[in-house]
Amino acid sequence: MPEFIYKALNGSGEPVEGAVHANNRDEAQNLLHARSLFVEKLSQNVFSASRKIRVSDKEFLGFTKQLASLLRAGMPLVESIAIARKRGHSKAFGAVLEDLEAKLKDGAAMAEVCSRYPEVFDEIFLSNVRTAEKGGGLYQALCEYQSYLSRRIAFQSTLKKAIAYPVFLIFTLVVVLGFLFVFIVPSFSELFDSFNAELPYATRLVLGLAETFPIVAGGLVLAAFSLAGFLKLTKERVSLRQRLDGLKLRIPVAGWIIQQSRYAQISRNMSTMVTSGMPLVAALESLADSFGKTFSGPQLHAIREQVMEGVPLHKAMLEQNLMSEQAVMLIEAGESAGDLSGMLSEVADYYETELTDRLDVILSLFEPALMLIIGFVVGGIIVSMYLPIFYLAEVVK
The missing domain is CATH 1.20.81.30 (Type II secretion system (T2SS), domain F)
Incomplete structure (x- = not known):
């Protein structure tokens, strides 16, 4: 998905800069407006269209653990993602989580938004989230996915060491x-x-x-x-x-x-x-x-x-x-x-x-x-x- 670089003013009139992923310029503009940002400059990153977002298994496992812990503590999903997004993730993954947070605020389903980034959220993660959205229990779904991902990382580590x-x-x-x-x-x-x-x-x-x-x-x-x-x-x-x-x-x-x-x-x-x-x-x-x-x-x-x-x-x-x-x-x-x-x-x-x-x-x-x-x-x-x-x-x- 293309990446758009923006310069804008927030509700307090302070300048902010960042990046947002969207299918086109109009969608990027709407996403920024939904965040109460007044866009001054918006341009597409010409390298982002051909560059895949790469997130390591260990980084993604850390994100799911953070998210599950916040949900278990009783925090709402949107706030949990907002907090997890700020905890040392790569710039590309942080931009994806920022887009996920904005879409959830607009009322979109988590699985629907995540499915737009298949290079980040695999089908197993999406399946667990879809099941949780139908029957509740996102925390449990995240725990099950963590178990799967932990075993996969351990197996790959064994092969690499060998x-x-x-x-x-x-x-x-x-x-x-x-x-x-x-x-x-x-x-x-x-x-x-x-x-x-x-x-x-x-x-x-x-x-x-x-x-x-x-x-x-x-x-x-x-x-x-x-x-x-x-x-x-x-x-x-x-x-x-x-x-x-x-x-x-x-x-x-x-x-x-x-x-x-x-x-x-x-x-x-x-x-x-x-x-x-x-x-x-x-x-x-x-x-x-x-x-x-x-x-x-x-x-x-x-x-x-x-x-x-x-x-x-x-x-x-x-x-x-x-x-x-x-x-x-x-x-x-x-x-x-x-x-x-x-x-x-x-x-x-x-x-x-x-x-x-x-x-x-x-x-x-x-x-x-x-x-x-x-x-x-x-x-x-x-x-x-x-x-x-x-x-x-x-x-x-």
Whole structure:
């Protein structure tokens, strides 16, 4: 949604400045008038139309906790949002909350206003708010969403911590090799040229790698930028992105990790949406849209169509080969017992636990192996550089 920058005077005649989000200039003008502001200057931020509002999960979780605490203390919704808005949020998120506060003062429904910012308020949050607006209990709805978001943040944090150390080791290896090939090995090369003698094979190999290193490094950087550009250009080509995602899932180990993580997200999101009162078909449609550019998107669309035709969820998932047979059996049990949301939560726990346990095993083997490789490569380069010196010392003797 476009952002409009304004300069105005408030009811006391004091100058105020800020930003407001609106579909057009007239709507922005009306919003400011509703706040009893006399607009002196109003202009659209030319960068806002193409810039998405980004709010981190931790920041949004902090907002929901603040809002829930204020509501529990008995404060009205509009005043609660006004107070929460002033508690250290980013400028973009603060502008969204300011617009939400103004619209609520005008009598709009919270879910209706929040739905205008899908990049900030996800479908699960909207579903909880809609349910609360129909039956009351916004505080309880916010608490349920906090539970979901906290688990999602914890799971993502576990994955990040699991891959952080191996990535750091690989980055360190690349930096060390770059330093050796750019600064150390060339200085040895100048020394060896004065020997006028045949060098050992290991030394010649390292010197050859040092000569080609700038070309290889430049090629890798160019390939990385080309890949990033290709992915950006094909961002809206859904079928191509789905095929690329399918290829990504076939990568040994990494593909399995991506797939398990995705199944955990799907089952956790579906469980939360069903718990909040969203119909199963609507939940599947939301998930299909969220994962539309992945290999799972067509599977979720097909499952939704089958469920609409009366096919049980577990049969549709089994036919589309979404999730493992063990997970599907749990979902079947949930459908039979009338506790689908509970069993979907169990499935999410199953995938999250299996993934974290398997990652612990993989990393316990991968990290020492990577350390050995780093030691072997770096040590081999250093030894190969000193071999000619040892050889000359033997000749002198």
